Amino acid sequence: MKRLRRWLIPLAAVPVLVLLGYGFRVSPRDIPSPLVGRPAPGFALATLEGAPLDLATHRGKVVVVNFWASWCYPACYEEAPVLERNWRGYRERGVVVVGVDIQDKREAAVKFVGDFGLTFPVVQDLKGAVSVDYGVYGVPETFFLDSQGRIRVKHVGAVTDDVFRTTVDRLLAEAAGP
């Protein structure tokens, strides 16, 4: 027994190695948001055209809040057409897309909106207050809000047609359901 105990020395390294191996299965950059399932923080900001926009007025609708910036290349450039396409496709069904431009300059944002022909409302979060309210790490990040105004899904990275449709369809079905 006593002779065997010394073999515990090399065995002591095993748990450490296992833990490090576990590290490959998780990504340090992939941090779950505590806001999912909670009511979305409200905000009232001016759009790029200068019109006021208050999130509260869209209560009862499915809302897609997308944080982006004109310097965020390529992800924001990839998702802009996707957002526009789906906004056009879903607006009849009471879905609202709101773009929140962060850490950006007005002229650049206007140019970006013009280049992509974005027609959904875009507001500028100059002080970063809304970004922090939503726990934004970087751009792009997209929050899907249900008709009760709760954040249901947070998507990090460029939004694809598939992500947009499955998420919004589910939230719409819920709203229409019992």
Place this chain on the structure above:
Amino acid sequence: MTADLGYGMTLIALGLAVYGGVAAGIGARTGRLAVIESAQHAALGVFVLVTSCFALLTYAFLTFDFSVRYVATNTNLGTPFYYRITGVWGALEGSIILWSWMLALYTIILIVRHRVGARELYPWALATMLGILAFFLLVMTVAAPPFQRQVPVPADGRGLNPLLEDTGMITHPVALYLGFTGFTVPFAFAMAALITGRIGDTWLVLTRRWTIVAWYFLSLGLLIGGWWSYHVLGWGGYWAWDPVENAAFMPWLTGTAFLHSVMIQERRRMLRLWNISLVILTFGLTLFGTFLTRSGIIASVHSFTQGSIGILFLGFLALVLLTALGLVAWRWEAFRSEGELDSVVSRESAFLLNNVLLVAAAFTVFFGTVFPLLSEAVRGVKVSVGAPFFNQINVPLFLSLVFLMGVGPLIAWRRASLENLKRNFFWPVALGIVAAAAAFALGVRSLLAVLTFATTAFVAVTIAVDFTRATRARLRVGESLLPAMGGLLLRHHRRYGGFVVHLGILIIALGVMGSHAWSVQTETTLRRGETAELAGYRFRFDGLTAVEESNHFKVVGAFTVSNGRVLGVLRPAKKFYPQEQAPIAYVDYRLGLREDLYLVLGDFARDGSQATVKVQVNRLVSWIWIGGVVLTLGALLAILPERHKSA
């Protein structure tokens, strides 16, 4: 073409290293000299090939050979000459070449120095070195090949990571890697000792200087890293407890513990098991550090690429740890050494305490670094462990260590009599108390600061007491003062080298304490011509200018600084690189012994009418660099070759 040539050479080097390792092992078992010689030739071949690879890659960088993918991704036509050279090891693939080259170099030095003197241990040490070298060459061929063809050849490359465009980049990685790889040699000899069962003191004597050399480079690397962080990264600090910094610090801590516990074994033949474990641990930690840096499993400011290399390193780390610790278990009986001691109050105890604290500090750093992983595995919750945690846990440990620095070298071996204690420690303790009282009287109210003053004064006086006493002894036999002091330093260069290192640490400790306790900062937005004030400095915003550099665009702010009289104009800037999304802060500072004025340019209006600036007055930071120089000088003194004492 270049890529194929380089890749071919890497493959041959890998083959030679594997052959050499096996041959050295066979030679060690059979005792056939011819086989060992063949292994040596193989090692020489590896060295020549790796050197050629390195030269070839450098040449590719200098000539903008974008047919090599690594060159295309890490340089572009705008990269200045100097950074085309440092760019060679600016990213993963190149740093592995540098690493392999240093290992090969150390292998050659090992052959030259120990071929004759250490018959039994040498072949196994050589086999271990070549085995480790083979692993790195494997990485160079499989996981991170620097020589890969880029098809089609681009007209221009992507460019170096702008943060690496700094003079620190030539010295910091080189020193750090020399330190990391340097610990391979003591490890190789420890393995040889375990395999042959000659776990006595021979391996220790053989590797003593190697360890100091590795420690010297590692210290230098850490210090230059701190300096680089302070003047390039633009966050106003020199140490962020980032996982990658921790990765370099842990082997430094265990290596330091080893340097001390070695003395107990040399003097008293005790702690053999402990010493061998420390060497294994230190080497394991250097591998762990590389793994951490390169695997991407823990987020770090040093955002390096990930890929199969992480798994390869983890596998190798597992192999090394399990083999080495397995050997320790196998030789367990041989470690039974009887130590004896007359009193608990003795130098042995002080050194043991020193080792406990150093290893505990290393453990704290290790556990804090991997704790986010553990939390995620157990709770599924991501947490962060950063500077506030490490400072809180480590500061008491380090302060105790500084205190022991005063006790250890003066307390008697085996048993310290009351008289010995009184003789050596009366003045240091008295002056330590005086220092604390003086600091308090001068208005210092932070407990930490007062304790730091007391401890550093105590230790400094112990060093002074020892040195004057030894000098007096020499004067008494008729030497004059200066030759007496010089002779003392040279003849007992290990002891006094150690003292000088301790002095360096004291100075660094004061710098660290001062910068933590007394630094102040503010952040303010100024219109052109407006002035703000901090800690007696007034700084006026004079406007912005735009500058085009060969590979980037720079917006420079001008701030006139005065404190009664005009001190000069500081020009912090933001640099915009085409390959980077975010701008890079380029700080400007005015260094001083008492304090540094440190400016970081923030947001600004495009027309230059206003700008936000972060101003820091960092106290005593310069003493960290001064202490660093003292420390490295002390280490150099300790490294000096042993003078043969011919009576």
Place this chain on the structure above:
Amino acid sequence: MSRVAIAVLIALVLLGSTGHPTAAQTAKPVNEDLVHDIAAQLRCVVCQNLSVADSPSEMASQMRAIIRERLAAGESPADVQRYFVDRYGEWILLSPPRRGFNLLVWLLPLAAVVVGLAAAAALVWRWTHGHRGIRPPPVAVDAAMSERIRRELEGRS
């Protein structure tokens, strides 16, 4: 388009929200040391391992401004910290709160020190009490020092 031209473009796009300096503008003066202390405990979300206090990034500067505003609005430092934790999770705290599983990261290093000290004490005890019989004569003067002096003198002659 030349590289530098691209860089210039990026620079223009990126910078200077003209007329809207984001940082350091509040009506009521707030204790900057307090802002710094709170910011030093928060992890800068875009730079991974620097604190909000240290990071030169724009996001961090905006977060410092938010801290300043919340303090000016009368919130306590604990409230401000809770606000950030609610949004970003425990992850944003640079030192894990001392409760539950996190206690492990605080206590294990202490435990390591205690165990280490105990082991060292046990070892010293064995050394001082292990050997039976013959004791070397008690050393009256500082042995190390006298030996050093002796060797020194020999070395000179």
